[in-house]
Amino acid sequence: MTTLVKYGHRIARTARTNSRILLSSPSGWVSSRAMTTSVSSTGRQQSIDAPLTRSATFLVLAAKPGEEALKTIRSTLSGVEGLTKNVSIRDLNSNFVCTVGIGSEIWDSLTELPRPAELHPLPVLQGAVHATVSTPGDLLFHIRSDRRDLCFEFERQLLNQLGESVEVVDATVGFRYFDARDLLGFVDGTANPVGRAALSAALNQDGPNGSVGSYVVIQKYIHNLNGWGALKTEEQETIIGRTKFDNLELDDAESGQRSHKTLSTIEDDEGNEHGIVRDNMPFGSPASGEYGTYFIGYSKNLWVIERMLERMFIGHPPGKHDRILDFSTPVTGNTFFAPSAEVLEGLGD
Numbered sequence: 001m002t003t004l005v006k007y008g009h010r011i012a013r014t015a016r017t018n019s020r021i022l023l024s025s026p027s028g029w030v031s032s033r034a035m036t037t038s039v040s041s042t043g044r045q046q047s048i049d050a051p052l053t054r055s056a057t058f059l060v061l062a063a064k065p066g067e068e069a070l071k072t073i074r075s076t077l078s079g080v081e082g083l084t085k086n087v088s089i090r091d092l093n094s095n096f097v098c099t100v101g102i103g104s105e106i107w108d109s110l111t112e113l114p115r116p117a118e119l120h121p122l123p124v125l126q127g128a129v130h131a132t133v134s135t136p137g138d139l140l141f142h143i144r145s146d147r148r149d150l151c152f153e154f155e156r157q158l159l160n161q162l163g164e165s166v167e168v169v170d171a172t173v174g175f176r177y178f179d180a181r182d183l184l185g186f187v188d189g190t191a192n193p194v195g196r197a198a199l200s201a202a203l204n205q206d207g208p209n210g211s212v213g214s215y216v217v218i219q220k221y222i223h224n225l226n227g228w229g230a231l232k233t234e235e236q237e238t239i240i241g242r243t244k245f246d247n248l249e250l251d252d253a254e255s256g257q258r259s260h261k262t263l264s265t266i267e268d269d270e271g272n273e274h275g276i277v278r279d280n281m282p283f284g285s286p287a288s289g290e291y292g293t294y295f296i297g298y299s300k301n302l303w304v305i306e307r308m309l310e311r312m313f314i315g316h317p318p319g320k321h322d323r324i325l326d327f328s329t330p331v332t333g334n335t336f337f338a339p340s341a342e343v344l345e346g347l348g349d
Helices: 067-078 080-088 104-111 148-165 196-202 225-229 233-240 302-313 341-346
Strands: 002-007 010-017 020-023 035-037 055-063 097-103 139-145 166-175 214-223 281-285 290-299 328-330 334-338
Touching: 055 067, 055 148, 055 214, 055 290, 067 080, 067 104, 067 148, 067 341, 080 097, 080 148, 080 341, 097 104, 104 334, 139 148, 139 214, 139 334, 148 166, 166 281, 196 290, 214 302, 290 302
Parallel strands: none
Antiparallel strands: 002 010, 010 020, 020 035, 055 139, 055 166, 097 139, 097 334, 214 290, 214 328, 214 334, 281 290
């Protein structure tokens, strides 16, 4: 059955099967990983639980002023499905997906739809030694595939369609490093929820009129590999909270300085753990001496990631910051909301 759902003054179509919502990639639509979820909301959510691919592009754009720019952006976002099909059809086994996020500053004027409850710019958290940064960005395109050329082609066609309506704030190309390790040498993303647990951790009903969506936080970290490499392996393992070679979880201190593993594990006041879906990727260039990790987290609740960052940068207890920050410096920081596929499609109406 196809149901008409009204978002503000726009009408979108919602496909339902046995009262379950079809979860799809942002093209969606052509992904072999499409699945159903019992989340009680309207709309197909963009793909946020896709397996780690071999390549990714993290593209952050700022909208230029004026209604003409907004019209072009709306038209482009409403056509992301067709653009994704145009690229992914060249290799249906490439695991190509793209997730679109819309930033706090442009949400109201671009969508003319109710604002997600927690959507706001990423706050600056100042600890005794380290601080987060909050940088500009109106649109996020998280482009993923096992083929770098498909990511390249999608980005090329996307920017051609957007034309002079936007300017590039940051474009970072990530790659899979060995067995999903970061450039610090540790396996990244071990604690990621999988399957329905991933959907439960990432999906909410904060979109327009209760439609499904997800909050997205991105941070680009630059590593001091020389300083990190000067540490003994045992010191590195204590900082991370896992063994380096076989990725086994280590017991942490009951008090005082905690490991990255512990500080990034979030519980509410009732002791319930709240996960997020990470899709981090290494990036860098030995020739330019740049090495880093691009953090991207999808969450049902924005406060979960913000509390994680508070514990890392301010410390838990305060003053005991995450020691990984002594070797990893954030140079960007943004918050977005990834709405349902129908919301994106409806922007062109």
